[in-house]
Amino acid sequence: MTQGFAVDRAFATVAFKRRLAYKIQWMVALVLGGGAMLVSMAMWRNLLADGALSGYDWESMRAYIIIGFITATVVFGAADWHIADRILDGHIAIDLTKPVDFQRARAAEYIGSMISTVPTVIVGVVGAWLLFDPPGPASALAGVLTAVSFVLIFPLAFGITYLTVLVCFWTKRYIGVMWLREALLGFFSGMMIPLAFMPSWLQAVAWALPFPHFTTTPAAIYLGRVDTAGALGLLAAEAAWALGLWFGGRLVFRQAVKKVTVHGG
Amino acid sequence: MPILEARSLTKTFRRPDKASGFKGAVKHLAQRRYKNYTAVDGIDLSVDAGESVAYVGPNGAGKSTTVKLLTGILKPSEGTVRVMGRDPHTERIANAHDIGVLFGQRTQLWWDLPVEESLKLLKHMYGVSEADYKRRIAKFDELLDLGEFMPALARTLSLGQRMRADLACALIHDPKMVYLDEPTIGLDISVKDRLRAFLRELVDDGTTLLLTSHDLADIEEVCERIVVIDKGAIAYDGPITELKAHYITTKAVHLILDGPADLPELSEKFPDYAWAAGDAPSEVKVTYESARFTTAEVLADVTGHLRPRDLSLSEPSIEDVIRRLYAGELTK
Numbered sequence: 001m002t003q004g005f006a007v008d009r010a011f012a013t014v015a016f017k018r019r020l021a022y023k024i025q026w027m028v029a030l031v032l033g034g035g036a037m038l039v040s041m042a043m044w045r046n047l048l049a050d051g052a053l054s055g056y057d058w059e060s061m062r063a064y065i066i067i068g069f070i071t072a073t074v075v076f077g078a079a080d081w082h083i084a085d086r087i088l089d090g091h092i093a094i095d096l097t098k099p100v101d102f103q104r105a106r107a108a109e110y111i112g113s114m115i116s117t118v119p120t121v122i123v124g125v126v127g128a129w130l131l132f133d134p135p136g137p138a139s140a141l142a143g144v145l146t147a148v149s150f151v152l153i154f155p156l157a158f159g160i161t162y163l164t165v166l167v168c169f170w171t172k173r174y175i176g177v178m179w180l181r182e183a184l185l186g187f188f189s190g191m192m193i194p195l196a197f198m199p200s201w202l203q204a205v206a207w208a209l210p211f212p213h214f215t216t217t218p219a220a221i222y223l224g225r226v227d228t229a230g231a232l233g234l235l236a237a238e239a240a241w242a243l244g245l246w247f248g249g250r251l252v253f254r255q256a257v258k259k260v261t262v263h264g265g
Numbered sequence: 266m267p268i269l270e271a272r273s274l275t276k277t278f279r280r281p282d283k284a285s286g287f288k289g290a291v292k293h294l295a296q297r298r299y300k301n302y303t304a305v306d307g308i309d310l311s312v313d314a315g316e317s318v319a320y321v322g323p324n325g326a327g328k329s330t331t332v333k334l335l336t337g338i339l340k341p342s343e344g345t346v347r348v349m350g351r352d353p354h355t356e357r358i359a360n361a362h363d364i365g366v367l368f369g370q371r372t373q374l375w376w377d378l379p380v381e382e383s384l385k386l387l388k389h390m391y392g393v394s395e396a397d398y399k400r401r402i403a404k405f406d407e408l409l410d411l412g413e414f415m416p417a418l419a420r421t422l423s424l425g426q427r428m429r430a431d432l433a434c435a436l437i438h439d440p441k442m443v444y445l446d447e448p449t450i451g452l453d454i455s456v457k458d459r460l461r462a463f464l465r466e467l468v469d470d471g472t473t474l475l476l477t478s479h480d481l482a483d484i485e486e487v488c489e490r491i492v493v494i495d496k497g498a499i500a501y502d503g504p505i506t507e508l509k510a511h512y513i514t515t516k517a518v519h520l521i522l523d524g525p526a527d528l529p530e531l532s533e534k535f536p537d538y539a540w541a542a543g544d545a546p547s548e549v550k551v552t553y554e555s556a557r558f559t560t561a562e563v564l565a566d567v568t569g570h571l572r573p574r575d576l577s578l579s580e581p582s583i584e585d586v587i588r589r590l591y592a593g594e595l596t597k
Contacts, residue, residue: 003392010389014375014382021377021418094373096338099361100390258340 004104011105012112019079019116029077030120037069037128054196060223062134067146067219068191069128070121071153075214076182077117078110080161084174087165092260102257103162103249110158138224145231149218152238156213159245160185166249169256189214210241268442268473269312269335273344276305276330304330306497307344314441317474319484319505322494323591328477329368331494332446335475336366348442362391365440369447372427373434374419380430381415384437391438398437405433408463425456432460436467443467445476449483461486481584493590500590505583512586517552518563519543520573535566555580 019025044065048058056064083106086092095102128134137143164181168174186192188211195203195216206212217238221231282298283289305327312318322328333339335346337353337360346353353360367373374383388398406412409429414422422430428448435443445464449457457480464487468474476488484491484505491508493501501508520526526549531540539552549571553563560578568576 007389010386014378014386017382018375018377091371093333093338093368094366094371096357097336097361097364097366098387098390099358101358260339 007100008104008108011100011108012115015079015082015109015112016116018082019113026116026120029073029117030123033069033073033120034124034127036072037065037124040065040068041128041132054194055225056194056196059135062132063223064194064215064219066125066128066132066134067222068215069124070150071189071214071218072186072191073121073124074114074117074150074153075157075185077114077120078157078161079113080110080165080178081174082109082113083162083165084168084178087168088172088174096257096260103246103253106162107155107158110161111154114154114157135223137222141228142221142224142231145228145235146218146222148235149213149221149238152235152242153214153218155242155246156210156238159242159249160210162249163245163252166252166256169259184209185211185214188212190216190219194219210238210245213238213241267311268314268316269310269346269348269475271308271310271331271335271344271346274305274308274310274331274334274341274346275303275343276327276334276339277301277303277342303497305334305341308494308497308499310492310499310502312473312475314473315468315471316490317468317488318476319488319491320475320477320494321479321481321484321491321587322500326494327497328494329446332366332444332475332477336364336444337361362438363441365435365438365443367431367435367443367445367448369428369431369445369450372419372431374422374427374430376420377418379416379418380411380422383419383430383434384415387434387437393438397439401437401439402433405429405436408466409433409459424451425453428452428456428460432463440472442473443475445474445478447478448476449478449480457482481582481587485583493587495591508586509583512589513581513583514554514556515552516555516560516578516580517550518560518567519577519579520549520551520567520571521545521575522547522549522571522573526571531571534570538563538566 041062044061045058047053048056048061051057086095137146160181164177167177171177188206188209190212191214195206195212217234220226221234226234279299280302281293282300283293308331320328320331330339334341335348335353337357340354348360349363351360374380402411409432411429411433414426414430419427432448449460461483464474468487476483478484489504491501491503491505492499525546528540528542541550543549551563551567
């Protein structure tokens with residue numbers, strides 16, 4: 001077991017260092033993510049100037065936008081295309097000659113690359129805190145549960161990403177799959193606009209998917225829109241999705257690996 | 266008991282059957298058609314521990330597909346493979362602990378990290394102890410000069426350095442069975458020589474080796490046994506010395522004369538030899554069966570009659586034999 005974790009840590013460290021090798025990428029993520037956050041703040045300040053909309057006033061929206069920035073930076077900043085590239089260019093042949101579980105190794109790499117976005121998140125959040133002075137969590141417990149929700153985003157994001165990357169075995173292309181996933185994630189997570197602004201049938205669709213846990217769940221817990229039991233229910237749903245997607249990934253990989261057709265050397 | 270055993274090993278791929286041009290593309294979009302293509306066709310192969318086997322064949326013969334079947338990357342369409350008693354596809358992780366694989370055309374180094382980082386990650390993957398890791402790195406450094414580029418990013422390495430680093434990656438866990446798929450492709454002669462010397466040492470230490478290469482010097486210098494594959498099936502399987510003894514039955518003398526040679530006259534005078542023109546009008550090649558005539562007899566005959574200015578001896582190389590095997594001119 002210890003050996004297994006040592007390998008996970010080694011994979012995560014390598015992925016982290018690979019991201020570290022491209023310092024400008026960090027700056028770009030900060031500028032783009034920070035820029036998007038500033039635009040959002042300006043837009044919502046105007047929209048909410050006359051009072052609350054769908055239960056959000058300017059104060060709660062400031063916290064909501066910062067939470068959206070955190071999840072977007074972590075999720076969109078991870079190196080999913082590294083896995084897709086290996087499948088598409090045939091390097092998976094080399095991965096399959098190594099004595100490691102393919103999915104677990106990719107999860108460790110993916111989480112390592114997600115961790116590499118943490119400095120961007122810290123700089124962005126500190127900057128936003130100083131500029132916009134958002135409200136704190138509804139309670140200390142809400143703060144702790146929000147942190148748990150953020151932690152669960154890591155395996156959940158991997159589960160979704162891994163399944164979409166495995167689609168490459170059939171599609172032989174990744175870019176379209178990635179765009180579709182990112183569009184669905186951006187829309188149904190509430191990163192673009194809170195789910196509360198959507199018609200109830202669309203909210204029902206969103207909650208039937210894992211995406212709301214990327215922004216709506218941590219924001220709802222942080223802002224106290226759900227009580228402790230509700231928060232624990234949301235966290236349980238988030239964990240269940242992460243677990244379900246993990247085993248779903250296993251099932252799909254079992255079929256996908258039969259489709260490996262690496263021709264030539 | 267063999268370390269590797271394949272029985273009736275077959276791999277069939279499905280390929281799109283698409284006509285060329287715009288019309289073909291549109292037609293394929295509307296009505297997809299596929300053709301089955303057999304890359305490996307019922308191969309039987311058995312390798313004992315400590316053997317060094319060259320697995321050769323023309324491009325597209327099925328060499329790399331066989332290696333991928335033997336290493337567990339691909340699932341056979343038919344037939345079975347056992348490596349150290351395991352099915353390498355269904356018992357992939359256990360099998361991977363005991364094998365080392367190098368694909369000359371694909372690196373296993375992490376492209377944007379120093380070579381050392383890749384080797385350390387592999388150390389963790391294989392559970393190599395710190396002491397063994399240090400000892401093996403020291404050995405690789407001694408034989409492959411690894412130290413000079415250990416801190417360099419993989420993407421900055423020359424091809425020769427990259428291949429040496431990849432070889433170290435394939436062997437860092439001291440595998441019992443090693444597959445090398447074109448390990449010298451694109452390398453200059455001095456790097457090839459170093460790699461071959463390293464591989465000879467590996468074989469001498471008792472590692473079982475299966476090597477594919479288009480460079481027949483790799484094969485002659487490293488391997489004792491040769492398996493020739495063509496169109497997915499084995500065309501020859503036996504010791505390299507036997508292949509030579511069986512098929513290299515002629516020798517030749519190349520003569521440089523003072524003037525043009527009269528080939529019809531020479532053929533009439535020495536009908537047991539085959540006479541052919543050389544590269545220049547004053548050059549001539551005499552081929553004879555080595556089982557019937559000694560070189561001394563042939564030289565006595567031709568030098569007594571022609572008094573050449575210079576001469577040299579040659580025998581067909583293993584390359585000629587394999588070329589003829591590929592062409593279907595020879596069968597075992």
